[in-house]
Amino acid sequence: VSDQEPPLHIQSNSVSSASDEVIRRAAQLRVEINRANTLYYIENAPEIDDAEWDARMQELLALEATYPELQTSDSPTQRIGSAPASGFEEVIHRLPMLSLGNVFDEAGLRDWYQRTLDFLEIDHAPMVCELKIDGLAIAITYKNGVLDRAATRGDGVRGEDVTANVRTIRSVPLKLNGDVPPELELRGEVFLPNSKFASLNLEREQAGLPVYVNPRNSASGSLRQLDSTETAKRPLDMYFYSLGYVENTVEPTSHREALSAIKEWGGRVNEWTRKAETVKEVMTAVANASVIRDTLDYGIDGVVIKINSLVLQKRLGFIGRDPRWAVAFKFPAEQAETTLRAIHINVGRTGALTPWAKLEPVMVGGVTVGRATLHNKDEIARKDLREGDRVIVQRAGDVIPQIVGISSKNRRSYTSIPYQFPNACPSCQAITIQTEDEAVTRCVNGACMAQFERLLEHYASRGAMDIEGLGERVSQDLPRLGFVTNIADLYRLRDRRNDLIKIDKMGE
Structure with a gap:
């Protein structure tokens, strides 16, 4: 201007x-x-x-x-952003936000389509294909065109009011354009771009906070911040994908018309959509989505297929928690090959010894993976994993990256030996035990420093006492430097303020 x-x-x-x-x-x-x-x-x-x-x-x-x-x-x-909230209010969805059923191959898709036609007693129904973005589903209500409320999916019937946080997302219009129904609900997916994920995790690591497992986990955590000024610092993004409740107006007759209306009102809609008249055309769209998957700046874990006619959608209704008129074609779990550099052991607050793999960093589904869970002692032995092996790493949805097995290209030297799980706790050197009825190996020392550090971290977590700033690094520093020897000491730290601020990165 x-x-x-x-x-x-x-x-x-x-x-x-x-x-x-x-x-x-x-x-x-x-x-x-x-x-x-x-x-x-x-x-x-x-x-x-x-x-x-x-x-x-x-x-x-x-x-x-x-x-x-x-x-x-x-x-x-x-x-x-605005002042911190004490908690999230419950929201009852006017129309349920239910989940999608899944298919994994062409046979499953054909079966879904035929069941849909049989229910309608017709022999053909045009479909629409959309990318299934791996984010967090949100319903946003506009009254007289102005953003009034935003809620998470929750259990499909009840969600959480995250209006203050959603207002901070730049791609979400605070006011719609043109002739808008008096009350209108738009539904979409909030996500964190892959390109922003690494920098956000680096900031958290430097602040002594736990890093996020993947962008979806990060988007969810960002959207559920009680302090919306914190959410405003996160580079969240959003695409709308459907209408929800619409008051006193002539609704579009097809899903594609609904998407066009959302765009005209100023909502952001993903440009990748495909019309499909047959299952074969759907499979072509799925193949195309699979090809472009790694070029996108957001995660997708499949393609959503919907019956295009909104009239037919209403006739089809729901079965259980799934709409009959839509299904998700899920991609196989993404895999990549890399080198297992080392096997490390974490000690949990209950003494459980959990092995994890340090990997040569590799891109898996748009995310750099440098570590993976190894579950337990028996899992390492079953897969015969050894340091230096070439391995196949897999991540799917919210699951922590894991090692599927050894690569067919792996070549071991004659000096390679099976991994020996420690008989002593790597933190306190106390004896470890594994009972017959569980796969977990445990440290039996109740005074183990690592157990106490994890206990502190858990005590301070959002699901417990929600103590801000007491993350993984601080939970390690305070006991090791002698400031905290039990939970009660946390509440005496104010008396040692002058000593605390001398600690690196502790600050005021």
Whole structure:
């Protein structure tokens, strides 16, 4: 916008009502910033540079801080985040957000399609194919075109209210365009781009926090932050994929029409969609998706196939928790070959010794994998895994990367020997035991330092006492430096503040 007006000069201590000029300027800034966001995040065609965008945003923030009555729910300043919440409120979905059934091959797909036709008593039903993005399903409700509420899928019937966090996602419109139904629910998938995943994990590692297993795990954790200012720091993204509840309007007659309507309203829709008249055409689409999979900046774990007609969708309804009118064609678990550099042992809070593999870093499904779980002593022996072996690594969905087995290309030297699981705890050197009724090997020393460190970490976790800043690294440092010898010591740390701030990276 080349004819941008000069910023208004305002007094920060003003308590008077906003003038007409200020009201017009704030409205203009909202329009300009929202348009810039749409062009940048949705249409990928920016018109202004970052400096211009920042100048507009800072001016609008100043206006709204001085005249709070100017702040609207669709203001782009709402993306910055708000005060921390004490918890998430429960949301009842007006229409269930149910899961999809899965098929894994052409035979399974043909069976699903034939059952669908038999139920409808017809011999043909056009389909639509879409990428199955590996993210977090969200339902966003707009009232009179303005974002009113966002909720997670939850159990399909009840979800969590994450409105404040979803507002921070740049690709989610705070206000829709054009003639929008009075109340409208749009559903989509929130995800973290693969290109942003590594840098986010590096930041967490440097802060002494546990790293995320994969981008989906990261997106879920980011969206469930109680402090939306933290979510605002995460580069989350989103695609809409369907309509939910629509009030008092003539709905589209097909799924493809619904996607077109969402785009016209300003919602971001994935451009990869394929029409299919037959199962053969669906399989062609699946093959194409499989080919482009590694070129995408987000994870996909399959293709979603939907009956295109919304009239037929309503006739088909649901069976159990699955819609009859849609199915997911799941890709096989992604695999890659790499070298097993070393086998390490972690000691858990209950004394369980869990082996894990340090790997030569390798890309698996768009994510760099440098470690994998080995489960237990018996699993290592069963697969005869040895340090230096060429191995096949696999990751599927939310599962931690694991070693499937030894590569057919593996060549061992004559000096190679089977891995010897330790008979002593690697932390305290106490004896370890394995009972007949479980596969886990355990350290029996109740005073084991590693067990206590993991106990501290668990005690501070969100599912327990939710102590901010007490992650993996700090849980190790505090006992090792003598600041904490039992749980009660955590509550006396304030008395040792001057000593604590001298610790590297501990800070104020």
